[in-house]
Amino acid sequence: MVGIFDFFKSRPQKSAQTAKERLLIIVAQQRGERGTPDYIPRLKKELLEVIRKYVNVDPGAVQVNVQKEGEQELLELSVVLPDKEDD
């Protein structure tokens, strides 16, 4: 029975609102990746292979970013080495 009290119940979010929130996030992420050179994924994979010859690092331990600073493009590379105790 639909009563006056149902009006005050919190209603589930409408699906269009969910769609919008999900799209805003994924589109922002896609745009962040735009303009980065196509070779970045390959570079990352090869670097990881080389580093793994010497240290056993996680696949997620290598971060490669391209940043624009005025006229210059900066390739930023960061590798998180495992704790010494883990060796």
Place this chain on the structure above:
Amino acid sequence: MSEVIVVTSGKGGVGKTTSSASIACGFARRGKKVAVVDFDIGLRNLDLIMGCERRVVYDFVNVINNDCSLKQAMIKDKRFDNLSVLAASQTRDKDALTQEGVERVLNEMRESFDIIICDSPAGIERGAHLAMYYADRAVVVVNPEVSSVRDSDRVLGLLSSKTDRAEKGTGSIREHLLLTRYSPERVATGDMLSVGDVEEILGLTVIGVIPESQSVLAASNAGVPVILDEASIAGQAYDDAVARMCGDELPMRFIDMAKKGLFKRIFGS
């Protein structure tokens, strides 16, 4: 000055060919000399939507391979003598379109047409890439649905980087969003993304909103672009979109649900 306009989307089935055919007719009706080109090699369909499928003799790949002249391959529309169609080839060779060939044909078209509409295939492979590569303007067809919106953002990224204008730095492509299959009723109940939602997500305003309508299927069944159906709201919405592409300022129609009276709201419809 001639203009090359690509109609693209990324996702398939959103209404690229329907939109290409109607936009082409809309410009032709305004007196422009128009060519509309099917870039979907292997899956020719624009000819069916335009209603000239039985008059295809030569196709796009024949022109590229110099098997015939451009003039021989262009099919004159029966309704507008200033409108011509270039059909896609049915070959399965995906390398049949070459970049040099496409450039040569489009340049030749620029000499005799004001508006050249390139109907892109779905996806972001070779055919879609070449359809957008030489464009001056782009119409990105999008449905109010998650996968279509995401794909159109990918396509907008490609338009700003993988085109002749982007690579040579000769100015950016003018981008238009065309929202199709819109249902104001479902937007009102919160089950469909609204015009404002799509504009906010993609950061672009729409050039037109085409309401979901039975007349679109009826038009393709008959081979008469829906813009020529004066009684159809989808047809009227396409005509508004073309008017806006020509620079007219028109309010958006058919985006609000027909308002129910107080009586109907209380006692139901």
